[in-house]
Amino acid sequence: MRILIPLLAVVVLIAIGTVGGGGARYLFFVVLPYAGLAIFVLGIVYRVIHWARSPVPFRIPTSCGQQKSLPWIRSNNQENPHNMLGVIWRMILEVLFFRSLFRNTTTEIRQGPPRVLHNPDKWLWASSLLFHWSLLIILVRHFKYFVEPVPNWIIGLQNLDGFFQIGLPVLLLTDIVVVGALSYLVLRRLWEAKLRYISLPADYFALFLLLGITGSGIYLRYFDKSDITLAKQLGTGLLSFAPVVPEGLGATFGVHLFLVSILLAYIPLSKLVHMAGVFMSPTRNMVNNNRWERHVNPWDYPVTVHTYEEYEDEFRDVMKAAELPVEKD
Amino acid sequence: MSEKLKKPQELAQVEFKPAPQGWMDPTVEFRKGTWNYAAVPETLEYLDLPYPRKWQPTDDDWQLPDGWEQIILTGMRERLKKYRSFQVFMDCCVRCGACADKCHYFIGSGDPKNMPVLRAELLRSVYRNDFTTAGKILGSIAGGRKLTVGVLKEWFYYFYQCTECRRCSVFCPYGIDTAEITMMARELMNLVGLSIEWICTPLSNCFRTGNHLGIQPHGFKDSIEFAVDELEEITGIRVDAPINKKGAEILFIAPSADYFASPHYFTLLGYLALFHEIGLDYTWSSYASEGGNFGLFHSTEMIKRLNAKMYAEAKRLGVKWILGGECGHMWRVIHQYMNTLNGPADFLETPRSPITGTTFDHASSTKMVHITEFTADLIRNNKLNLDPSRNDHWRTTFHDSCNPARAMGLLEEPRYIIKSVCNNFFEMPENTIREQTFCCGSGAGLGTDENMEMRMRGGMPRANAVQFVHDEHDVNLLLCICAIDKATLSPLMEYWVPEVEVGGIHEMVGNALIMKGEKERDVDLRGQDLSGKTHADESPAGGSQEEVAANA
Ligand code: SF4
Numbered sequence A: 001m002r003i004l005i006p007l008l009a010v011v012v013l014i015a016i017g018t019v020g021g022g023g024a025r026y027l028f029f030v031v032l033p034y035a036g037l038a039i040f041v042l043g044i045v046y047r048v049i050h051w052a053r054s055p056v057p058f059r060i061p062t063s064c065g066q067q068k069s070l071p072w073i074r075s076n077n078q079e080n081p082h083n084m085l086g087v088i089w090r091m092i093l094e095v096l097f098f099r100s101l102f103r104n105t106t107t108e109i110r111q112g113p114p115r116v117l118h119n120p121d122k123w124l125w126a127s128s129l130l131f132h133w134s135l136l137i138i139l140v141r142h143f144k145y146f147v148e149p150v151p152n153w154i155i156g157l158q159n160l161d162g163f164f165q166i167g168l169p170v171l172l173l174t175d176i177v178v179v180g181a182l183s184y185l186v187l188r189r190l191w192e193a194k195l196r197y198i199s200l201p202a203d204y205f206a207l208f209l210l211l212g213i214t215g216s217g218i219y220l221r222y223f224d225k226s227d228i229t230l231a232k233q234l235g236t237g238l239l240s241f242a243p244v245v246p247e248g249l250g251a252t253f254g255v256h257l258f259l260v261s262i263l264l265a266y267i268p269l270s271k272l273v274h275m276a277g278v279f280m281s282p283t284r285n286m287v288n289n290n291r292w293e294r295h296v297n298p299w300d301y302p303v304t305v306h307t308y309e310e311y312e313d314e315f316r317d318v319m320k321a322a323e324l325p326v327e328k329d
Numbered sequence B: 001m002s003e004k005l006k007k008p009q010e011l012a013q014v015e016f017k018p019a020p021q022g023w024m025d026p027t028v029e030f031r032k033g034t035w036n037y038a039a040v041p042e043t044l045e046y047l048d049l050p051y052p053r054k055w056q057p058t059d060d061d062w063q064l065p066d067g068w069e070q071i072i073l074t075g076m077r078e079r080l081k082k083y084r085s086f087q088v089f090m091d092c093c094v095r096c097g098a099c100a101d102k103c104h105y106f107i108g109s110g111d112p113k114n115m116p117v118l119r120a121e122l123l124r125s126v127y128r129n130d131f132t133t134a135g136k137i138l139g140s141i142a143g144g145r146k147l148t149v150g151v152l153k154e155w156f157y158y159f160y161q162c163t164e165c166r167r168c169s170v171f172c173p174y175g176i177d178t179a180e181i182t183m184m185a186r187e188l189m190n191l192v193g194l195s196i197e198w199i200c201t202p203l204s205n206c207f208r209t210g211n212h213l214g215i216q217p218h219g220f221k222d223s224i225e226f227a228v229d230e231l232e233e234i235t236g237i238r239v240d241a242p243i244n245k246k247g248a249e250i251l252f253i254a255p256s257a258d259y260f261a262s263p264h265y266f267t268l269l270g271y272l273a274l275f276h277e278i279g280l281d282y283t284w285s286s287y288a289s290e291g292g293n294f295g296l297f298h299s300t301e302m303i304k305r306l307n308a309k310m311y312a313e314a315k316r317l318g319v320k321w322i323l324g325g326e327c328g329h330m331w332r333v334i335h336q337y338m339n340t341l342n343g344p345a346d347f348l349e350t351p352r353s354p355i356t357g358t359t360f361d362h363a364s365s366t367k368m369v370h371i372t373e374f375t376a377d378l379i380r381n382n383k384l385n386l387d388p389s390r391n392d393h394w395r396t397t398f399h400d401s402c403n404p405a406r407a408m409g410l411l412e413e414p415r416y417i418i419k420s421v422c423n424n425f426f427e428m429p430e431n432t433i434r435e436q437t438f439c440c441g442s443g444a445g446l447g448t449d450e451n452m453e454m455r456m457r458g459g460m461p462r463a464n465a466v467q468f469v470h471d472e473h474d475v476n477l478l479l480c481i482c483a484i485d486k487a488t489l490s491p492l493m494e495y496w497v498p499e500v501e502v503g504g505i506h507e508m509v510g511n512a513l514i515m516k517g518e519k520e521r522d523v524d525l526r527g528q529d530l531s532g533k534t535h536a537d538e539s540p541a542g543g544s545q546e547e548v549a550a551n552a
């Protein structure tokens, strides 16, 4: 059920896209993309503001390296930042290169005399990194549908992407990688008992939706060979807020655009906000300088404590008997 | 140790059998050996905590107050607004599973709800149900669960199977710290009077007498004096150990187990020898006679209520700065919470070593220095006359305690000291030390006798790494800088690697330290014969290690 429901949901979305792309063209090619984008932007802004409104009462970075203490002990500013530069560096490595996932190991208990083994495991790191980077490059490539003339660097990027010059239209590396990585991410959820157990319908939905988008995109590029100029007409129109819906855009294109619109709207409503959340995580984005810079808790309040006077009142006699100094005789 | 416990070989046959229908229907079985006794009502009453009552987790009826669901949900809303960490961690998990097999409890038990991600989901599912749009509309399809008694029981079982060690947070791509989520969950359960004895009894003791064990001022003085006598027997030198002395330069605060339990006690002897040898002008305090702070395992408010004593006492005694002993969770509190909760400590000065002249600028605001920072500086400046061969009967390894490692980054200081005072030091495998260190399996208030099976399971990854260095290098002593570790690693070793004992760093310092005017040392601080420099297996002081684990 956890797999079937999201699968069905994506199939239904594809069906809607197919029908809609043929029928209600203005709705599907103009209104929904705008709506999706609007929800995306406003949703992310709302989320970030919502997070930011919860204060950070304590400075709780997770330290993953040597602290800064004595001058002759080398501190690790990247894994345990002691200044802003360190935090920025830590965040860059985390956001662009998935530093923490790079540490990943798989644990195995070998029997006989029992041995707990921690085997390095880069699969999750590699597949997520490849997936995210490919998606980013694909996204950037898509600018060519929105601007005229196409900037050289985008053309350069695409040429690089098609470095191997296979097939016509030239096979783009990112297209293969993104599908491969996504498939791996789906398969591991199905295959690995641990992952199967923790996965929710939403986890599969996000993956299926992305597969739908990349699948339809690839179909458009290599098989349907949808007219680029038509897509571009639509794109530039949308960007300049003077949308025109050109005749001749097919059903697959409708599906592709519809799924993208859904994805955009879905991001801020779901776990996919992690793209923004990673910047807000107090265990990663704080300087570990607690002992030399006081952190203020905005909602701090006074509490009842057991004062020394109360303590001495209770124990004065035994303290005196034990010849411990007291304040009051 | 409980007799019913399986043999190590059997316990190591960890089975992983996740229920095929998933985890959404709450199920929990309070199996003997895997949970902790409920807090006794008197302790809650003493601390003015809500809904004290007599109950046990195995009861069918937990006597929850009327409207308990609302109490918890309101508490949750409040905390989502007060802690960005909580809000972000509730929203951001992608269930990638990177953290799943990083938790010692999962590795040792195979219980799928001990995967950090799932532990968090137990709470997150309620968050989704009641605080997100998707959850409100789609319910269980969106991964939402209604807060029911079953869910609450699950919370109690699994949030008291997390030692707040933060190992999962090292591996999470968003730094999601399940320890933080556990802290929130425990606060929520406190609101309806659910906590455990092993947390609330030390809390009320500490509130009243100044230390977890409830030792009154004269008892405290006796313990310290007993140690002074013992040290004199070993070294021939009578040291001074002032208590509540006004005008001393430094206030020294150690975890109370150091002056009560074994093998902590030998570390205490080490401190005393060291302070005497360098002529430190310091004082102990009977009012602030506890470095540890079980508030960390209970609630932020309780951290603050107990921790307040440190600065208050420093002020009353008129010291310049505070030195802190070997303790793990104590140092998380001091490093990450104290200054915020009870600072600023303007009346103190930036700590400066009176012996070397080094100023500890990194502690210029809290005014509190870790003893390994202090001693490492002494050694570096050649202020100590050391004979490491007096530790030659030990082949040592070092266990990074979770909190100094992952909530501070105190990694090199202890190693520098060990290497200066011991000739034989061997590191455990890379994935089990430093920021990736494995918990003793009994921290965060879970070190009880009734929880013994879970402790041995949770401690297995740590013990197994010790086994490795024992097999490879004949290691026979596991060093650590944490009072909970010293109490709980001992039975853990006894169970998994009985050839290995547990000790503190300042015990090693005390052994190696050549004191002016000392007599020829024929025994080490444990009273073990040094003449053959072979390792004899006797435990001279304090209770047996089991007793300590049970009572400390
Ligand atoms: S590693 Fe982080 S994001 Fe991944 S499952 Fe664990 S808590 Fe969630």
Ligand code: SF4
Pocket: B102, B103, B104, B105, B115, B116, B119, B161, B162, B163, B164, B165, B166, B167, B168, B169, B178, B179, B182
């Ligand atoms: S904090 Fe430690 S005990 Fe708790 S879930 Fe994470 S790894 Fe497990």
